Amino acid sequence: MEGVDHLAHERNRSQFDVNDMKIVWAGSREAFEVSDRMSRLVANDPAFRKDNRVHLTRKELFKNTLRKAAYAWKKIIELKLSEEEAGRLRFFVDEPAYTDLHWGMFVPFLKGQGTEEQLQKWLPLAYKMQIIGCYAQTELGHGSNVQWLETTATFDPKTDEFWWPGGLGKVSTHAVVFARLITNGRDYGVHGFIVQIRSLDDHSVLPGITIGDIGVKFGNGAYNTMDNGVMHFDHIRIPRNQLLMRFSQVTREGKYVQSDVPRQLVYGTMVYVRKTIVIDASNALSRAVCIATRYSAVRRQFGSQDGVETQVINYKTQQSRLFPLLASAYAFRFVGEWLQWLYTDVTQRLAANDFSTLPEAHACTAGLKSITTAATADGIEECRKLCGGHGYLCSSGLPELFAVYVPACTYEGDNVVLLLQVARFLVKTVSQLVSGKKPVGTTAYMGRLQHLMESTCKVQKAEDWLNPSIVLEAFEVRSARMSVECAKRLSQFTNQEEGFHELSPSLVEAAVAHCQLIIVAKFIEKLQGDIPGNGVKDQLQKLCSIYALFTLHKHLGDFLSTSTITPKQASLADDQLRSLYAQVRPNAVALVDAFNYTDHYLGSILGRYDGNVYPNLYDEAWKDPMNDTAVPDGYHEYIKPLLKQQLRNSRL
Numbered sequence: 001m002e003g004v005d006h007l008a009h010e011r012n013r014s015q016f017d018v019n020d021m022k023i024v025w026a027g028s029r030e031a032f033e034v035s036d037r038m039s040r041l042v043a044n045d046p047a048f049r050k051d052n053r054v055h056l057t058r059k060e061l062f063k064n065t066l067r068k069a070a071y072a073w074k075k076i077i078e079l080k081l082s083e084e085e086a087g088r089l090r091f092f093v094d095e096p097a098y099t100d101l102h103w104g105m106f107v108p109f110l111k112g113q114g115t116e117e118q119l120q121k122w123l124p125l126a127y128k129m130q131i132i133g134c135y136a137q138t139e140l141g142h143g144s145n146v147q148w149l150e151t152t153a154t155f156d157p158k159t160d161e162f163w164w165p166g167g168l169g170k171v172s173t174h175a176v177v178f179a180r181l182i183t184n185g186r187d188y189g190v191h192g193f194i195v196q197i198r199s200l201d202d203h204s205v206l207p208g209i210t211i212g213d214i215g216v217k218f219g220n221g222a223y224n225t226m227d228n229g230v231m232h233f234d235h236i237r238i239p240r241n242q243l244l245m246r247f248s249q250v251t252r253e254g255k256y257v258q259s260d261v262p263r264q265l266v267y268g269t270m271v272y273v274r275k276t277i278v279i280d281a282s283n284a285l286s287r288a289v290c291i292a293t294r295y296s297a298v299r300r301q302f303g304s305q306d307g308v309e310t311q312v313i314n315y316k317t318q319q320s321r322l323f324p325l326l327a328s329a330y331a332f333r334f335v336g337e338w339l340q341w342l343y344t345d346v347t348q349r350l351a352a353n354d355f356s357t358l359p360e361a362h363a364c365t366a367g368l369k370s371i372t373t374a375a376t377a378d379g380i381e382e383c384r385k386l387c388g389g390h391g392y393l394c395s396s397g398l399p400e401l402f403a404v405y406v407p408a409c410t411y412e413g414d415n416v417v418l419l420l421q422v423a424r425f426l427v428k429t430v431s432q433l434v435s436g437k438k439p440v441g442t443t444a445y446m447g448r449l450q451h452l453m454e455s456t457c458k459v460q461k462a463e464d465w466l467n468p469s470i471v472l473e474a475f476e477v478r479s480a481r482m483s484v485e486c487a488k489r490l491s492q493f494t495n496q497e498e499g500f501h502e503l504s505p506s507l508v509e510a511a512v513a514h515c516q517l518i519i520v521a522k523f524i525e526k527l528q529g530d531i532p533g534n535g536v537k538d539q540l541q542k543l544c545s546i547y548a549l550f551t552l553h554k555h556l557g558d559f560l561s562t563s564t565i566t567p568k569q570a571s572l573a574d575d576q577l578r579s580l581y582a583q584v585r586p587n588a589v590a591l592v593d594a595f596n597y598t599d600h601y602l603g604s605i606l607g608r609y610d611g612n613v614y615p616n617l618y619d620e621a622w623k624d625p626m627n628d629t630a631v632p633d634g635y636h637e638y639i640k641p642l643l644k645q646q647l648r649n650s651r652l
């Protein structure tokens with residue numbers, strides 16, 4: 001029945017104030033207010049309808065995305081929205097589009113790499129969208145290995161091909177292009193250039209440049225709203241001052257001048273985007289968990305008592321699969337908040353030519369991007385399975401969410417390649433201990449190595465696993481012992497690079513251990529701070545314990561093989577997990593209500609706020625164009641003759 005809250009009984013059981021939790025999830029009352037207002041603005045405007053996406057052809061889909069992006073831009077101007085409000089509005093439009101790359105990469109790269117003079121020229125054009133930019137760093141032959149890009153920008157230019165850049169295929173008028181800078185016959189490595197690629201008069205592609213879309217990508221709808229493109233340069237010329245020259249210059253005479261800064265600053269935009277991707281992981285995972293939790297509370301199957309079947313959310317297996325994902329969504333939210341602080345801090349330090357925390361910022365953004373996207377991609381798929389058959393329907397919202405999300409494991413750095421960066425950072429940290437260099441930041445725990453190598457876990461009963469100090473030390477011991485073991489095995493190789501490649505699978509596991517420690521540590525730190533709201537902190541403490549103990553359970557091999565814990569202590573951790581699931585159970589629906597997602601944003605019949613699933617699932621089916629006629633296209637050509645033939649055969 002419409003208008004009835006079929007989940008009211010679940011909401012009445014919660015033991016905390018969901019409105020207070022909404023503020024904690026949003027980050028602040030102001031952030032909540034902006035988010036809430038923008039989500040409702042989008043949800044209540046039919047121009048942002050998205051339930052028809054899967055039925056559109058690729059060209060219809062793309063044109064519809066252009067329409068929405070233009071309409072959103074008009075709204076932003078008309079309503080005089082702030083940068084924050086505009087960003088939230090685009091988020092709730094919920095459709096990958098060229099604007100993601102314009103605002104998410106092209107503008108940040110200009111801001112990070114341009115001189116004051118270059119910013120004065122290009123930023124006003126970009127802010128007013130008088131030019132539309134993309135970020136062209138990946139070639140057909142090289143994406144991960146940036147230093148081996150083949151496009152050259154010679155002081156008298158030469159050629160090569162770009163592949164993947166979002167927004168490039170059909171929309172962008174300009175591109176940030178990564179190319180090897182060659183001047184006076186010497187190759188100075190990869191630098192960033194701004195290149196106009198289309199006419200601002202008629203959008204035609206400029207001479208010497210070939211541009212196209214790279215074709216249909218994974219899944220219906222999904223990332224196909226984005227015109228990922230291919231671009232070929234053939235002897236084009238750009239003005240010298242379109243080399244972005246904040247950190248290195250080429251003089252009028254062709255002389256290369258490098259400021260006294262690390263060359264990796266050219267990678268700064270990737271650090272920025274990876275930081276953003278971690279928060280986005282909590283957005284995507286929380287969306288899937290919201291759908292799966294509400295549906296698990298609605299769905300009843302087997303186990304009838306008094307003629308009423310059991311809610312599937314009451315099955316222990318359902319809880320053991322769903323509640324760790326709920327906890328992970330909150331964990332990724334808070335580590336993302338901390339990463340935003342780290343990024344702001346490193347940016348302020350760079351402005352003062354303090355590069356001391358650049359390695360830490362790179363390692364943290366690379367590693368956390370890798371493990372949060374991997375867990376989120378797997379988590380969305382798990383949420384689909386948690387919804388049974390209906391989870392496979394596009395009307396559940398889960399297939400498209402999965403298809404649009406999974407490239408996050410690849411873009412902005414392949415997850416394994418990024419974990420190897422973290423591994424390099426850890427091996428270097430351990431090797432520097434010998435020389436007396438004190439580790440700081442997220443590796444500060446390595447400074448207590450002697451203690452961590454000798455420490456024994458203090459758990460004697462299940463409740464001991466609720467002690468944050470015990471949990472934190474267990475994760476520190478596991479990580480430290482894995483890093484030290486890798487460093488020890490590496491030292492046995494005469495050729496360190498060869499050793500690193502030989503041991504890379506174990507090094508990746510050590511990198512995962514370190515990054516999971518960061519997530520646990522930042523969740524604990526969050527809870528040591530002021531958490532306002534009735535019952536809110538208690539719920540978050542449960543979720544923090546669930547994230548930590550589920551992660552311990554999932555990586556039990558590490559904890560046992562490093563003798564961090566004993567099998568008995570592992571069993572006590574399992575006992576505590578089960579108890580925590582039972583404690584979270586009455587609060588599950590309220591914990592996902594706290595994400596404050598509109599039904600429009602969720603785009604899911606299964607995840608409706610009112611839980612009125614079956615009538616709406618049924619109605620949605622009839623909307624499918626397949627049901628426009630009872631007799632399907634093709635009946636007369638292919639079915640009727642077949643039936644007639646079979647009938648004739650049966651009479652012979």
Ligand SMILES: CCCCCCC/C=C/C(=O)SCCNC(=O)CCNC(=O)[C@H](O)C(C)(C)COP(=O)(O)OP(=O)(O)OC[C@H]1O[C@@H](n2cnc3c(N)ncnc32)[C@H](O)[C@@H]1OP(=O)(O)O
Pocket residue numbers: 100104135137138143144145146147166264265267268270271273276277280358359362410411412413414417418421424
């Ligand atoms: C919600 C958001 C939506 C987002 C939509 C996104 C759409 C997608 C866009 C894209 O995909 S854009 C293209 C992204 N491409 C990549 O991420 C490429 C990944 N590859 C790299 O980052 C690098 O090639 C590498 C893997 C880090 C290797 O770097 P390099 O070739 O320079 O060699 P190394 O020897 O490993 O590094 C040298 C030195 O530099 C340090 N370093 C590397 N990267 C950074 C960095 N980003 N910041 C700071 N420092 C960095 C590295 O640690 C080494 O330091 P030392 O060990 O020498 O101290």
Ligand SMILES: Cc1cc2nc3c(=O)[nH]c(=O)nc-3n(C[C@H](O)[C@H](O)[C@H](O)COP(=O)(O)OP(=O)(O)OC[C@H]3O[C@@H](n4cnc5c(N)ncnc54)[C@H](O)[C@@H]3O)c2cc1C
Pocket residue numbers: 101135136137138141142143144145163164165166223228407410411412413414415416417420
């Ligand atoms: C949806 C989407 C949008 C994108 N948007 C953009 C964009 O806007 N702009 C842009 O420039 N690019 C973009 N990209 C490209 C993206 O950045 C690259 O695909 C990504 O960096 C991975 O690089 P690659 O494709 O070369 O993978 P590869 O590095 O070729 O990876 C292939 C396999 O090799 C493994 N591998 C590679 N190197 C190593 C190593 N050293 N050790 C161990 N294993 C290794 C990887 O782990 C992986 O399993 C996009 C990609 C996608 C999917």
